Structures are given as C-alpha cells and as structure tokens.
Amino acid sequence: MNSLTENRHTRISASSATAVQRSERLIARNINDASLAMRRLSRALVVLACCIAPQTPCFATTPEVELDHMTWTEVQHRLASGSTTILIPIGGTEQSGPYVALGKHNVRAYLLAQKIAQTLGNALVAPVISYVPEGSIHPPAGHMRFTGTISIPDSAFESMLEGTARSFKQHGFKDVIFLGDHGGYQKNMQKVANRLDREWANDPSCHVVALNEYYQAVSVTYVNTLRRRGFSMAEIGLHAGLADTALTMALDRSLVRSDAMSHAAKPTEADGVYGDPRHATEELGQLAVKQIIDTSVAAIKHVTATR
Ligand SMILES: [Zn+2]
Numbered sequence: 001m002n003s004l005t006e007n008r009h010t011r012i013s014a015s016s017a018t019a020v021q022r023s024e025r026l027i028a029r030n031i032n033d034a035s036l037a038m039r040r041l042s043r044a045l046v047v048l049a050c051c052i053a054p055q056t057p058c059f060a061t062t063p064e065v066e067l068d069h070m071t072w073t074e075v076q077h078r079l080a081s082g083s084t085t086i087l088i089p090i091g092g093t094e095q096s097g098p099y100v101a102l103g104k105h106n107v108r109a110y111l112l113a114q115k116i117a118q119t120l121g122n123a124l125v126a127p128v129i130s131y132v133p134e135g136s137i138h139p140p141a142g143h144m145r146f147t148g149t150i151s152i153p154d155s156a157f158e159s160m161l162e163g164t165a166r167s168f169k170q171h172g173f174k175d176v177i178f179l180g181d182h183g184g185y186q187k188n189m190q191k192v193a194n195r196l197d198r199e200w201a202n203d204p205s206c207h208v209v210a211l212n213e214y215y216q217a218v219s220v221t222y223v224n225t226l227r228r229r230g231f232s233m234a235e236i237g238l239h240a241g242l243a244d245t246a247l248t249m250a251l252d253r254s255l256v257r258s259d260a261m262s263h264a265a266k267p268t269e270a271d272g273v274y275g276d277p278r279h280a281t282e283e284l285g286q287l288a289v290k291q292i293i294d295t296s297v298a299a300i301k302h303v304t305a306t307r
Pocket of ligand 1: 092094105181182183
C-alpha cells in the first residue's frame with residue numbers, strides 16, 4: 001500500500017470507528033432513557049397507588065432528611081421553610097466482639113438520627129462521623145487491640161465537630177445537635193458545644209447542643225428496663241453484651257452473626273465482649289429504639305423551644 005492509499009484507508013477506518021462509537025453512544029443513551037422512563041413510571045405508580053388507596057404507606061410524601069441525598073438548593077429551600085435544626089450523627093469504627101460488625105455505631109447513629117429527624121419534622125441529618133478517638137494506637141489500648149478498630153486523636157475529632165458546627169451556622173441553621181452513639185467521646189462533644197456556645201454568646205443565631213439524653217437512653221433507661229425484665233448486669237454488659245447487641249439487631253440485623261452467636265460458648269473480654277449477648281433479640285432491641293427516639297425528640301424540643 002502506498003502512503004496515499006494508506007492514509008485514505010486509515011481515514012476510512014477512523015471514520016467507520018467513529019460511526020460505530022456514535023451508534024454505540026446512541027444505543028447507550030436510549031437504554032438510559034428507557035431505564036429513566038421506567039424509574040419515573042414506577043415512581044408515578046407509587047404516587048397513584050397512594051391516591052387510590054390512602055391507607056397504603058406513601059413513600060412519596062415521606063420528607064427527605066438526609067443531606068447526603070439532597071441538593072444544595074433543596075437544603076436551602078428546607079431551611080427557608082423552617083427546617084433549621086441539623087442533627088450530627090456520630091458513630092465510630094470499633095470492635096464489638098466476634099458477632100457484631102465494626103460499623104455498629106455508624107449504622108445505629110445514622111438510622112436513629114433519621115428517625116428522630118422525621119419525628120421532629122423540622123430537622124435534617126448530616127453525614128455520619130465515623131472516625132473517632134478509640135485510644136492509643138501504639139502501643140494499642142482498649143478496642144485498638146482488636147483488628148479493624150480505627151482511632152484518631154481527640155484534637156482531630158474535636159476539630160472535625162467544630163468545623164461541622166461552624167459550617168451549619170454559616171448556612172443559617174439555628175440548632176446544631178450532636179448525637180453520639182459511643183460513650184468514650186461524650187466529654188469531647190460537650191467540650192466543643194461549650195466552647196462554641198461561649199464564643200457565640202453575643203451572636204446567639206445558632207446554638208450547639210451535645211445531646212447527652214441520646215446516649216443515656218441506652219446506658220441508663222434501657223439498662224433499667226432490661227433489669228426489670230430479669231436480665232442481670234453481667235448479661236446486659238457494658239460493651240457488645242445483651243443491650244448493645246439487641247439494639248444493633250433491631251436497627252440492622254445483618255450486622256449481627258445471630259446463628260453463630262446463639263450456638264457459641266459465652267464470649268469473654270479476650271474476645272472484646274463485656275457482657276453476654278447470646279439472648280439478644282430484635283424485640284428487646286426495639287424497646288431501646290423507642291426509648292432513644294422518644295427521649296431525644298423530647299430533649300431536642302425542650303432545648304429548641306427556649307430560644
Ligand atoms: Zn462504642
């Protein structure tokens with residue numbers, strides 16, 4: 001092939017390749033359009049079902065509360081319509097023995113914050129904070145002795161909370177509420193809330209609250225409920241025991257290895273378990289879910305009503 005023929009051949013190949021790409025893109029766009037149409041149709045059918053049968057749970061009318069799923073304009077609109085409270089769910093990534101997944105606190109804090117926000121009706125939920133202080137990394141202390149636990153310094157955690165609260169004040173939220181699912185950092189949450197409230201004393205357009213009631217609903221109220229039902233403190237436990245495991249099961253059963261747990265010997269502190277989780281059930285956990293939501297909603301209404 002001479003160079004002229006070769007160039008022409010290359011041009012023809014390139015143009016046919018472009019034509020192929022163009023038709024592939026067209027096909028892909030048609031498929032996307034078709035799936036978008038299907039999604040719109042199914043959403044329309046849900047709305048239609050709600051109109052025809054009002055007793056059917058209507059997802060279309062459930063207000064969105066997660067910032068993660070909203071655009072900035074939607075958040076701005078909700079703020080202008082009176083959703084001026086922002087809940088900051090704080091979890092942690094820590095071991096909870098051989099039967100409960102490492103993200104227990106993250107999943108619980110996020111789901112509970114959503115339920116609390118939906119009940120309040122004027123609150124939105126920030127993304128969950130899942131990196132928290134868990135003690136010394138080297139040498140490892142506490143939960144850090146177990147694989148998968150993540151620990152960050154207290155100062156980094158407090159800076160993250162502070163930056164988060166300042167961000168929401170900047171955007172016009174009036175109440176920033178820290179919901180901490182883990183016991184160890186409650187003091188850090190309180191410290192940050194106190195510091196910002198002192199700083200903003202002359203500009204009270206925004207308040208920060210470390211909601212102790214959220215954590216106490218489990219550590220005090222729920223523990224007392226379980227004791228009244230005949231469970232011992234040795235079984236209820238302090239970490240990954242009956243109380244902790246039941247609450248996790250009630251919110252996301254996939255996080256608990258129930259079958260293996262029910263057939264196992266009692267796990268010990270060497271396994272990372274302080275208590276005995278083997279009699280934990282979803283039903284028991286639902287008691288805690290209700291107590292946390294009721295207590296938190298009442299406490300948030302109380303602190304926001306006085307402003
Ligand atoms: Zn914890």
